[in-house]
Amino acid sequence: METFPTNWGRWGADDQLGAVNLITGEVRARAAAEARTGRTVSLARVSAIAPLTGGPTASMTAGSTGVQTVMMFTGDAPMAMAEVMIMTPHHPEITHLDGLSHMVVDGQVYPGIARSASSGPAGVRHGAADAFGDGILTRGVLLDLAPGGALPEHHAVTADDLDAAARRGGVEVRSGDALIVRGGWERATAGDRDLPGMTSGAVRWMHDHEISLYGGDIGDARPPIAGDVPGALHRLALTRLAIPLLDGVNAEALAAVCAELDRYTFMLVVGAPRIAGTTGLPVNPIAVF
Numbered sequence: 001m002e003t004f005p006t007n008w009g010r011w012g013a014d015d016q017l018g019a020v021n022l023i024t025g026e027v028r029a030r031a032a033a034e035a036r037t038g039r040t041v042s043l044a045r046v047s048a049i050a051p052l053t054g055g056p057t058a059s060m061t062a063g064s065t066g067v068q069t070v071m072m073f074t075g076d077a078p079m080a081m082a083e084v085m086i087m088t089p090h091h092p093e094i095t096h097l098d099g100l101s102h103m104v105v106d107g108q109v110y111p112g113i114a115r116s117a118s119s120g121p122a123g124v125r126h127g128a129a130d131a132f133g134d135g136i137l138t139r140g141v142l143l144d145l146a147p148g149g150a151l152p153e154h155h156a157v158t159a160d161d162l163d164a165a166a167r168r169g170g171v172e173v174r175s176g177d178a179l180i181v182r183g184g185w186e187r188a189t190a191g192d193r194d195l196p197g198m199t200s201g202a203v204r205w206m207h208d209h210e211i212s213l214y215g216g217d218i219g220d221a222r223p224p225i226a227g228d229v230p231g232a233l234h235r236l237a238l239t240r241l242a243i244p245l246l247d248g249v250n251a252e253a254l255a256a257v258c259a260e261l262d263r264y265t266f267m268l269v270v271g272a273p274r275i276a277g278t279t280g281l282p283v284n285p286i287a288v289f
Contacts, residue, residue, distance in 0.1 A: 004200065004229075005207045006240045008111040015111055016131040018100050018242025022212040023138045027176035031139040034267040035288040041257050041266075043180065043215065043285040044095040045188070045250045089129075089280040090247070092188040097272055098245040101127030102279040103234045110242045123277025130281065132244065133274040138212055140178045140268030140287055141171050142251070142258050150184030151218070154194035156225045157183070159205035169264035173209045178268045180287075181216035182251035197221025200232040207241050213270070215246030215285060246270070246285055254287055261289060 011021045089096045100110045101124045109118045109127050118126045143165035145151055162181075166173060173179070183196055197220045206214065214237055224230035237243040258264045267288040272281045 004236060004240060005204065007242045008240070013111060014126075015242075016100065016127055018110060018244060019210075019212045020132065020136060020244060022176040022210050023136065024176060027139065028137055030174075031137060031267045034139055034265055037289050039257070039289040041254050041287045041289070043246070043249045043251065043254055043287060044283070045093060045248055047094050087282070089278065089282055092248050094282050095246065095248040095250065095284070096280045097129050097132065097270065097283045098238060098247060099124065099127050099129030099131065099279050099281070100238065100242055100244065103239045105235055105239045110239055119279070124279055125277070128276060129272055129278050130274050130276050132270070132272045135272070136178070136213060136268075136270040138176055138178050138268055139174070140180050140266050141173055142180045142182065142254055142264045143169065143171070144182045144255050144258070144264075146182070146184040147255075147259070151196040153196065154221060155196035156199050156221065156228070157196060157202045157218070158199055159201045162202055162205050169258070171264050173211070175210035176212050177209070178213040178215065179206060179211045180249065180251060180254065180268070181214070181218060182255050183216065183218035185218050187217070187219070187248065195222040197225070198233045198237070199225055200229045200236055203232050203236045203241070206237060206243060211243055213246065214243050215249040217249050217251045219245070219247060246283070249285070257289065263289070
C-alpha cells in the first residue's frame with residue numbers, strides 16, 4: 001500500500017470532503033447540462049420494514065434491513081401518525097453513503113486522523129457522512145460491466161473492464177465525474193455466493209480519472225481476491241483516495257434507461273440527511289436525463 005496513490009494532504013490536514021472537492025463549479029455546470037428532458041431515475045433500493053411488534057429480530061424478508069416501526073396513537077380521536085425507525089445504515093439492503101470515517105486503516109481515517117480523534121461514544125467528530133449535507137451534484141457515468149446479464153461469480157474487476165465498459169457506452173470519463181457501476185448482482189440476496197468486486201487496479205483507475213464518487217451494485221469482492229489488497233474499494237478508494245462510496249445501489253432501472261436512450265451520462269444528485277455524527281447515512285441518489 002505504500003506505493004499506492006493517496007489524497008491525504010491534497011486538500012488540507014482537516015479536510016472532510018475528500019474527492020468531492022473535485023466537483024468544481026465548472027463540473028456542476030457540465031452536470032446540469034446533462035438534464036435535457038427532466039426524466040429521473042432513482043438508484044436506491046426499496047428497503048422493506050420489520051414491525052417492532054415482531055421483536056428485535058423480526059424480518060419481513062431474508063436479511064432484514066433492521067428498520068423497525070412503532071405506530072404511536074391513542075384513543076379514537078383523529079391524529080397524525082408517526083414512526084420510530086431503528087436502522088443500520090451500512091446494511092446491504094439500504095442504499096447508503098459511506099462517510100470518510102467509515103473505514104479505519106492502521107488506526108487512522110482520512111486524511112491521517114487518529115480513530116480516537118475521529119469518533120467516540122458521542123458520535124463522529126471528523127469525517128461524518130453529514131459533511132455532504134449540502135448535497136453532491138455532478139455528472140454521473142454508468143459503466144455497465146455485464147449488459148443484459150451479470151458478472152461471473154467472484155469476478156475481479158480490473159481497469160481493463162472499466163475501459164471496455166466506457167468504450168461500449170461511448171463515454172469519456174472526466175475529472176469530477178461520479179462513477180456508477182453495474183455488475184448485475186444483488187448483494188443483499190446473494191446468500192453465500194462469492195461476490196465479484198473491485199481490484200486495486202480498478203481503484204487506481206478511479207484515481208487516474210479523478211472520480212469524485214463511486215456507486216455500484218458491486219463493491220469489494222467476497223472472499224478477497226487472491227494476491228490483491230483485501231477490501232480494496234474501502235481500504236484504498238474510501239480511505240486513501242477519500243472517494244465517498246454509495247453502497248447498495250440499484251443500477252437496473254438506470255441501465256435500462258441508459259440503453260433505451262443510448263446515453264450513459266446524466267446529472268446525478270445525492271442528498272444526505274443532515275443527521276450529525278454518523279459513519280453513514282441512507283440516501284436516494286437520483287439520475288436526471
